[in-house]
Amino acid sequence: SDAYSLLILPGDGIGPEVMAEVVKVIDWFQANRGMSFDVAHGLVGGASYDAHGTPLTDETMARAQAVDAVLLGAVGGPKYDVLDFSVKPERGLLRLRKEMDLFANLRPAQCFDALADFSSLKREVVAGLDILIVRELTSGVYFGEPRGIHSDDNNPDNEGGRVGINTQRYTSGEIRRVARSAFELARKRGNKVCSMEKANVMESGILWREEVQWVHDNEYPDVELSHMYADNGAMQLVRAPRQFDVIVTDNLFGDILSDAAAMLTGSLGMLPSASLGAPMTNGRPKALYEPVHGSAPDIAGQGKANPIACILSFAMALRYSFNEGEAAETLERAVEKVLADGVRTADLMGPEGGTPVSTSQMGDRIIAAL
């Protein structure tokens, strides 16, 4: 069939609430744009642990492998802090990323004009900000072996007698493929890539720098490439974020730098992400889409959550999985219109006021604007 297949994994906290609004959007595109979606639902994270004792069942994993795109809400919550590391909600998400081999995590940090005053940064520093962080997502210290906590009893100098180990490990091939993603994306944007690592203190950073340079010199000499130490990168993101176009970096640096970048925009509840892997036999990349914000357990179940990040993640799915760029833009423009009209979930309500709406009212407004 020509239907686009989706697996929806709402997860924990506000995940189910915001995902419910995405379902409305999907229905709208089916009813009004002749698209056909084949939608399955499943559990991930704490929700899956509660039902099955594991943050992701093998069955759900297999379904994720088979669909065109996975839409994920959020995972985690204080309720699960006591769980063993191996069954923590996060392990479900990490397993999806790893087994689907979603090596390129695209995190746009965009400052929406109507919301520029929400940033803790000065308007003139962030207005019009539009950068894209490409984070490596399947390797590095998140997955490297050996790892674990061991006893170190034979070491009399080690008060406490334990040692904790993780391994930062990158192959040249892993670096090259995510570098290619970054260069490809840059060509469709500002044509500039800045690669970040700590090559001054870590050999894995030296390899990172050399391989990104190699891909540039051999395959993308037309794209402007620079290198920056990650600590300086964090500084520059705070000082003058608009100097960047595309940033490419590893799994751990990408986690931290993309969160800092997201916060710069003042629009955390607005930011989507896409995690992409290699093309499947139908030509579509393995793909998972999720909002950058977390599960926000403090406001879960109260109709306060902002569904826009999750809805814009679906727009990314339209663009990157289904090549429906025009539909994606239609959806993005509807979101912009609703914001320009002053419609505001609680997180977006500033001193200048606006029309306060609940999670589901925000979804309805976006549908109405479509």
Add this chain to the structure above:
Amino acid sequence: SDAYSLLILPGDGIGPEVMAEVVKVIDWFQANRGMSFDVAHGLVGGASYDAHGTPLTDETMARAQAVDAVLLGAVGGPKYDVLDFSVKPERGLLRLRKEMDLFANLRPAQCFDALADFSSLKREVVAGLDILIVRELTSGVYFGEPRGIHSDDNNPDNEGGRVGINTQRYTSGEIRRVARSAFELARKRGNKVCSMEKANVMESGILWREEVQWVHDNEYPDVELSHMYADNGAMQLVRAPRQFDVIVTDNLFGDILSDAAAMLTGSLGMLPSASLGAPMTNGRPKALYEPVHGSAPDIAGQGKANPIACILSFAMALRYSFNEGEAAETLERAVEKVLADGVRTADLMGPEGGTPVSTSQMGDRIIAAL
């Protein structure tokens, strides 16, 4: 003798210029406060490589071990980018930190009132900011073994055929001792510690969290302790930095988060740091003091550099090495006065103007204010 012994290592770039102003300050305290300093000079970083083919000679290392305090300017520069990893300027600094066992790196991020408008953040977000980041400095991924770049030729899936490895490794003892430093410092400040790691994805982060909690529960139950994932920490630093008092974190997270925090203040040229180890036989801790800013090769040798961070690092030496808290405050007040008078090096010159001064004029003004 009762003299305080110092080893001055100006290093590279603007290091020598800013250190020259510290020497004036040292002389002032000798002439006017009856203090006696025994001052030796040496080379580190690229300057040492140029002279001796190594970023730190064994002789300088031995001298650093013997003095009460090392004052360091900055290391590194593009000239040395081509050098092999083992002789890069940074290795000199890392060797000092490691062999002197300077496990607690104190990085205050303070927003000076006269300079609050320099921050890219809104004045109301950063005015009065005064946080202290305590970064573990002798372990973690900076020093863990195994490390290096190896060939991976037998792996047909690895295009490029290489692999880069670093090891994040912490013992419980290493975590406990830096946690104690953080709790001690917090007691003299806001009595609050926030510990940051990625316990949701790294076992070394779990160990970190458990050991910090152990030290708290057994030795510092009176200090308020919270834990935060490092990515959220980066966000919160951008969103609302004044929520923090003391932050304790590992070597790599500390590198990145402290640089982001420094940039928040808009006063990078103003921020000092202290790196402290265990007490020596004379009761003073092993100690190295350095400005947070780097070697700034682009402005080196032009009299443009701001010497205040380096001078305030000497104030930290007075406080932490020599227990001369009053003298430290005298010096800090002199710096504040000069700033309030509108005296400005180039980096501090904003739209409201001020009296432009060179590096050495700034030093002279501070001496005059003493």
